[in-house]
Amino acid sequence: MSLTDRIAKGLEAGWKVTDASTLTDNQTHEADVVIIGTGAGGGTTAEILARAGLSVILVEEGRLYYQKDFKMDELTAYASLYQEGMSRVTKDGAIAILQGRCVGGSTTVNWTSSFRTPEPTLSYWADNFGLENLRPEAMKPWFDGREERHTVSPWLTDPNVNNDILRQGCDKLGYSWNVIPRNVKGCWNLGYCGVGCPTNAKQGALTTTIPGALDNEARLFHGLRADKLVMKQDRIDHLVASAMSADTVTPSGVKVHLKARHFVVAASAIGSPGLLLRSDIPDPHHRIGKRSFIHPVNATVARMPEKVDPFYGAPQSIYSDEFNFREGVDGPAGYKLEVPPLHPAMSSGVVPGHGEEQRDNLKQLPWMQSVIALLRDGFHPDSPGGTVSLRDDGSPVLDYPVTDYLWDGLRRAFHTMAEIQFAAGAEQVRLMHLDSPWFNSWSEARAAIDELPMELHRVRLFTAHQMGGCGMGENPQQSVVNGFGEHHHVSNLSIHDASIFPTSIGANPQLSVYALAARNSTRLAGKLKG
Amino acid sequence: MSHLPHDQESPSTIDRRSFLRAGLGGTLFLGTVSVTAGLSGCATAPAGRLDAADTPVDEGYRFQFLTRDDIELFQALLPAIVGPALMEEPEPRRQAIAGTIERIDQGIVQFGPANQQELRKLFDLLNFGLTRVTVARVWSSWPNATTAEVDAFLERWRTSGIGLLNNGYIALTKISNVAFYGHPQHWHLSGYPGPPPWAMQALPQFNNA
Numbered sequence: 238m239s240l241t242d243r244i245a246k247g248l249e250a251g252w253k254v255t256d257a258s259t260l261t262d263n264q265t266h267e268a269d270v271v272i273i274g275t276g277a278g279g280g281t282t283a284e285i286l287a288r289a290g291l292s293v294i295l296v297e298e299g300r301l302y303y304q305k306d307f308k309m310d311e312l313t314a315y316a317s318l319y320q321e322g323m324s325r326v327t328k329d330g331a332i333a334i335l336q337g338r339c340v341g342g343s344t345t346v347n348w349t350s351s352f353r354t355p356e357p358t359l360s361y362w363a364d365n366f367g368l369e370n371l372r373p374e375a376m377k378p379w380f381d382g383r384e385e386r387h388t389v390s391p392w393l394t395d396p397n398v399n400n401d402i403l404r405q406g407c408d409k410l411g412y413s414w415n416v417i418p419r420n421v422k423g424c425w426n427l428g429y430c431g432v433g434c435p436t437n438a439k440q441g442a443l444t445t446t447i448p449g450a451l452d453n454e455a456r457l458f459h460g461l462r463a464d465k466l467v468m469k470q471d472r473i474d475h476l477v478a479s480a481m482s483a484d485t486v487t488p489s490g491v492k493v494h495l496k497a498r499h500f501v502v503a504a505s506a507i508g509s510p511g512l513l514l515r516s517d518i519p520d521p522h523h524r525i526g527k528r529s530f531i532h533p534v535n536a537t538v539a540r541m542p543e544k545v546d547p548f549y550g551a552p553q554s555i556y557s558d559e560f561n562f563r564e565g566v567d568g569p570a571g572y573k574l575e576v577p578p579l580h581p582a583m584s585s586g587v588v589p590g591h592g593e594e595q596r597d598n599l600k601q602l603p604w605m606q607s608v609i610a611l612l613r614d615g616f617h618p619d620s621p622g623g624t625v626s627l628r629d630d631g632s633p634v635l636d637y638p639v640t641d642y643l644w645d646g647l648r649r650a651f652h653t654m655a656e657i658q659f660a661a662g663a664e665q666v667r668l669m670h671l672d673s674p675w676f677n678s679w680s681e682a683r684a685a686i687d688e689l690p691m692e693l694h695r696v697r698l699f700t701a702h703q704m705g706g707c708g709m710g711e712n713p714q715q716s717v718v719n720g721f722g723e724h725h726h727v728s729n730l731s732i733h734d735a736s737i738f739p740t741s742i743g744a745n746p747q748l749s750v751y752a753l754a755a756r757n758s759t760r761l762a763g764k765l766k767g
Numbered sequence: 768m769s770h771l772p773h774d775q776e777s778p779s780t781i782d783r784r785s786f787l788r789a790g791l792g793g794t795l796f797l798g799t800v801s802v803t804a805g806l807s808g809c810a811t812a813p814a815g816r817l818d819a820a821d822t823p824v825d826e827g828y829r830f831q832f833l834t835r836d837d838i839e840l841f842q843a844l845l846p847a848i849v850g851p852a853l854m855e856e857p858e859p860r861r862q863a864i865a866g867t868i869e870r871i872d873q874g875i876v877q878f879g880p881a882n883q884q885e886l887r888k889l890f891d892l893l894n895f896g897l898t899r900v901t902v903a904r905v906w907s908s909w910p911n912a913t914t915a916e917v918d919a920f921l922e923r924w925r926t927s928g929i930g931l932l933n934n935g936y937i938a939l940t941k942i943s944n945v946a947f948y949g950h951p952q953h954w955h956l957s958g959y960p961g962p963p964p965w966a967m968q969a970l971p972q973f974n975n976a
Contacts, residue, residue: 242971268837284971304972305971305973307963307972308962308972308973309966309967310962312870312874312945312946312949313876315945316873316874317877320831321877321878321879321881321882322874322875322876322877322879323880324874324875324878324879324882325882326882329930329934330885330934330937331930331934339787355866381822407919409969423965427962427963427966429962434873435962435966435970435972436966436970475867485877486877486879486880489920549963550958575803579951580952580959581948581954581957582945582948582949584948584957585791585944585945585948586941586944586945586946588938589937590926590944591848591849591918591921591940591943591944592847592848592850592851592921593849593851593942594919595848595849595852595940596849596851596956597949599852599956600956600957600958601958602957602958602959603958603959622835628881630856630880630881632879632881634881671925671933671936672926672928686918692930692935692939693930693933694930695930695933697937737975
């Protein structure tokens with residue numbers, strides 16, 4: 238158990254960290270490399286380049302929050318740590334998008350699940366996108382290295398009841414399950430990963446690679462929004478960025494110009510295509526923003542006879558891949574089964590309802606258990622993904638049509654989740670669907686799920702994993718970057734985040750981002766030093 | 768399917784659906800309402816600080832997004848959305864509603880410009896008399912609407928076959944439920960004891976001495 242706060246100590250020791258809301262004058266800075274985004278990809282890149290002796294500037298639109306700010310409070314955390322104050326949705330409003338907006342990005346607020354990219358996914362990429370160098374055996378050392386860097390290992394403590402019910406249900410039905418590897422060190426098993434780890438146990442970018450970069454002379458600007466990469470001939474010359482006011486949502490008017498030899502964009506699968514589109518980066522085949530994937534998530538809740546206390550304990554420790562690749566990598570949509578933590582604000586926003594019904598729903602929270610299914614999108618012609626485009630104000634928005642192929646997967650996932658919950662002893666089960674009552678038995682639920690309309694808005698859909706939009710591939714007509722994250726057309730631009738995934742992953746993506754960013758940054762460091 | 772709540776396909780529902788889908792659908796329609804609402808004298812500026820005499824809302828709080836009309840709207844909506852969970856005594860009930868409206872305002876400020884614009888369209892549609900009657904089918908002005916009328920309105924939007932209205936239902940109930948049930952004073956309603964006291968005692972960020 239370490240209460241050492243790396244951030245507080247580093248700031249005291251004189252790290253070069255600038256809160257852009259305090260800037261009063263326009264200014265220009267220069268470095269070898271400017272990195273946009275401080276999440277899984279940006280943090281990894283910054284540490285590796287800075288350790289290689291390159292000068293690095295990190296740019297983060299969100300603010301720097303750390304242990305002193307992490308008080309296990311939902312409302313404060315959702316307002317400050319998440320994109321659009323936790324109100325981000327797809328273009329038609331039908332899918333809620335959970336995504337971090339702070340130093341450390343989504344790794345500051347994720348539930349610590351750390352899976353390697355599944356082998357069938359890497360093989361599919363090699364076979365379909367020419368990414369031969371990403372075959373499982375080639376990627377293994379990078380996963381090994383990142384698991385060590387982020388202290389990833391299977392959770393050896395007993396799962397909380399919420400997760401144990403998924404295990405029990407799978408056991409009863411003969412479905413496979415396993416223990417989730419987590420990136421934690423000295424975890425107190427509290428259950429507040431989603432609102433900023435209060436104990437510094439979570440080994441996300443905020444407590445590992447960001448301090449590692451800052452220890453090696455990297456400079457960090459937070460509260461600074463990357464507006465536009467400006468080209469000079471065929472290279473990027475500088476980044477124009479806007480300082481945000483202390484309110485975090487309004488630009489203060491101060492502009493910062495950042496010049497560099499090389500630019501690494503790691504602003505997420507929504508932010509990175511957005512920045513490239515705003516910058517008019519050469520895109521002869523109109524690939525930027527296309528093939529965006531989200532692991533569409535649907536959910537069921539169960540009322541259990543015994544207390545679950547789903548707000549306490551490591552939020553995710555058990556998963557099932559029984560249905561993930563069962564029908565083949567490119568068959569009917571597969572899904573991974575996991576469990577979400579349930580705190581009051583999140584639950585009251587996710588469980589649809591109002592009035593007496595909602596009061597009665599939430600009254601049961603201590604006995605409530607939930608299962609989520611994460612659909613593996615992007616592996617089938619009928620799952621082409623969504624599109625990131627720009628709103629009139631230049632901000633990015635994701636349009637994600639839910640195809641019949643996905644609806645079929647969502648309906649099957651509803652079946653599986655309800656079946657598992659009843660098998661584990663649930664008294665009642667309800668779908669996160671506007672038309673779903675509480676079902677009293679598996680047979681009742683099974684019959685109803687076949688009939689319920691699978692329609693946008695009626696089915697409550699979520700995503701915590703945004704991927705694609707700047708896909709990698711060897712063919713420039715079908716991709717934005719090559720297998721090293723290097724832009725096909727602009728020689729001093731790399732992309733180091735989940736936006737380069739050519740499909741979804743089929744697992745929580747943070748370790749995939751860490752590993753690819755480490756691999757690609759190591760190569761980039763060699764090139765820039767050479 | 769008969770045992771599941773489902774959209775009642777009355778002729779007026781079908782008329783309304785084709786009306787919305789033909790020509791005036793979606794955002795365009797809502798955008799038109801926003802402009803019309805502004806021109807016809809609806810409150811369009813954030814309410815700022817309100818006089819105590821004017822409103823039951825705390826005069827110390829400065830509203831940054833919600834207008835006076837929005838505040839009246841939520842004063843009508845909240846008794847139907849979270850009302851059954853509220854205490855009966857008038858003063859605590861008044862305070863709980865006022866506090867929830869303030870937190871709704873605080874939350875929306877952090878939503879940023881794009882989603883604020885979407886909510887502005889939705890609130891204007893509900894505040895503007897013509898669309899309140901035709902789209903929400905609420906005949907009384909919000910301050911005069913009974914909780915039963917408001918509940919019926921919410922139920923219509925929830926069960927509607929029009930995704931846009933379902934979306935409106937989700938938006939209204941989600942921001943209200945989160946602002947209400949997420950507040951420490953209301954945690955007991957969901958049986959949530961709060962963060963473990965032993966952890967708060969052990970952690971430096973809770974030592975404010």
